[in-house]
Amino acid sequence: MQKEIPYKIFLTEEELPKTWHNVRASMKELPEPFINPVTRKPCGAEDLKPVFCDELIAQELNTTDKYIPIPQGIQDFYKMFRPSPLVRAYNLEKKLDTPAKIYYKFEGQNTSGSHKLNSAAAQVYYAKQQGLTSLTTETGAGQWGTALAMACAFYGLDLKVYMVKVSAEQKPHRKAVIETYGGKVIPSPSNTTEAGRKILEENPGTGGSLGCAISEAMETAVKTPNCRYVLGSVLNHVLLHQTIIGQETKAALEKYGIEPDMIIGCAGGGSNLGGLISPFMSDRLEGKNNIHFIAVEPASCPTLTRGRYALDYGDTGRMTPLMRMYTLGCGFMPSANHAGGLRYHGMSPIISKLYHDGYIEARSVEQTKVFEAAILFARTEGTLPAPESSHAIRIAIDEALKCKETGEAKTIVFGLSGTGYFDMTAYQSYLDGTMTDYIPTDEELEKSFASLIDPEAR
């Protein structure tokens, strides 16, 4: 008999995972290694050392260890804001009048407002261990920048954050939060780097993109002594740190004997989705479940649903190694969609590979539909969701409504990756009826694909 399920399932501090989960150890076919754009040979640790911390490189390249220990110094940080609750959306179910059972793993109950803090804590800890004194990064919606500033304040490192200009303008208060934690914010593209100056010359009015900001942060890291660059998504080690989400979710579900039929997450760079699904995906790959995994992305930046599976740079400035991933082309300039965290041209190579091999379904949704779902969720479940997370809410609601039609009592789990406190400009535009949807045309995408290393890749 199933135990009565509370609104919120919390693990105890003792039940917190002590390891991260490396899904690559369960994959029959691995994602391709990163490629050095000059030599066209696979990157080794030496290629990455000027940019990244040593321990993070080791994690990046580790494809064999399924469980990677979380050092005590990071566990102690995690205890300040973890475990996060797995919430049963009783009120949403009632409002939708659906037989479906809906759960969400809520990562927004920390000051950064999102899951980003999981990787920020780890990355800054390792930088400190290595004796570094400063870090650079980029931020889109601002959640990663805030998370990193929190971690830098905690472990005692300096931080420069290149913030996508359009996000900086939409969210002036994010800058103040980052500065409260001692970080320095530079709107990107800026004239503080060669990469920034070049982009500004070519596109004087641009609102920037994650790709641009990455180029600027990397350049500054390479040129500053005792400094490295850290990234909030896409890379394998970031996805690895985020598996704390999926492992807590799995432990919480198992505590109550709950078996999910589908798991839904929003996908920008892929670390939130990857972190949520990794332990379940490993089981799936080992034949232990048949869960339906769904990645949700904005129709305005449809990386998985309309992109190419190609070798591409991670940044607009073409400084990173080449990665085989779903991409719209590193020159793709997404429209000013309000889900800033999902405006990235590429996708985690791990997620890309799993999607390419048919283990994940991808769907794209328009932002007005996303905000409609966000407001319904806010009014029934209380919590004000981030626009990014609301992409997952939209599909969870759609699936729950399908269950209403078919009468199926499916168990739906989705990731509520963050809160929308700093997205009120977007909410206001939806409420005022001035929000519009944008879908790139095939011509626009073709033009962007043309700049790929191998434009014929599929």
Add this chain to the structure above:
Amino acid sequence: MQKEIPYKIFLTEEELPKTWHNVRASMKELPEPFINPVTRKPCGAEDLKPVFCDELIAQELNTTDKYIPIPQGIQDFYKMFRPSPLVRAYNLEKKLDTPAKIYYKFEGQNTSGSHKLNSAAAQVYYAKQQGLTSLTTETGAGQWGTALAMACAFYGLDLKVYMVKVSAEQKPHRKAVIETYGGKVIPSPSNTTEAGRKILEENPGTGGSLGCAISEAMETAVKTPNCRYVLGSVLNHVLLHQTIIGQETKAALEKYGIEPDMIIGCAGGGSNLGGLISPFMSDRLEGKNNIHFIAVEPASCPTLTRGRYALDYGDTGRMTPLMRMYTLGCGFMPSANHAGGLRYHGMSPIISKLYHDGYIEARSVEQTKVFEAAILFARTEGTLPAPESSHAIRIAIDEALKCKETGEAKTIVFGLSGTGYFDMTAYQSYLDGTMTDYIPTDEELEKSFASLIDPEAR
């Protein structure tokens, strides 16, 4: 032997309190009843009916029942965001290098960002039960307005929020949040009421005050069919609902055998402080503990530390019954201190009486000192605190530093009533060095006291 104490103590859903705690049932001397300003006789339920919901009036006047059941419909709402964690501030202790043990009860983990949702849920539930269709209220910092909008969205009532103009200007995004939950925001003073028009004529440039906003909301409630007014602090029934905080705190402490030496809370209208301390105060009044209770208020609005214990109106428009309370005079116009939630001329009659009888110490602090503590707290404990709550942090830190000098390992509990996401303008002004302190002069206070019913009261 004491169990090892986790960073966060959570109660289970079953351990959630099923009753509120009425401290008046333990008081040897009760606060004076409310006085009808016309007849000068104590108010009965009939006097209050045009303005307040029936059940809330019953709670307001109930001085005998120590435990008041929480209806299931409210418990279900509470389960969406409660229990709140009692956090051990291990990192703050380490940073201060103090032998003191510091705990805080964190009420900010819901979308309203504060404890206000505890009473909002209860008040809207009872309004719905009574068949009302709309409510009016005032809000200062915006947390009460948000909380009430959330509860109105959940239970299905319309809502008009009169928001103190200076707060509305400092926090434009609060309006968007309230509207996301379906509430209507009117900056106060407004020309939608007689009270507002009168205040605007007399003080054309005023930034408003809670007192003004209360007058406007009450006037609208009385003039609208099937509508009542609800208040977020000061009154006995509000303080009663907030005792969920103190009861959870007490249960969490007892679960680990922890005995507090002092309990610290910020005091605006007094409901947060009263809710936190009530169950401990009852024990104190019954000789079961000797806890040191400290109320912290802004030096710019020093109700307890420099006010009079006098009969006064709760609002600037002199529409409410008279209450015996600590007050700066209902005509007092506080400066634009950033802790909007503490800018009230009066103080809960229960807190006032307990303070008058020597059971509570009061301290006032200047806002730059408050923000200094807020930033230290944010950087060590992660959470970005509300300016209001940071008053309690300031004194908790001061007390922990005293312990460092004396070597005493005191157990300090304080209320972290909310988060500061919507207070970034204030944080930015502190970081920029443009924040100033304001302390009213004796002459200013004397002038304000002159308008009291009995200016000689002490």
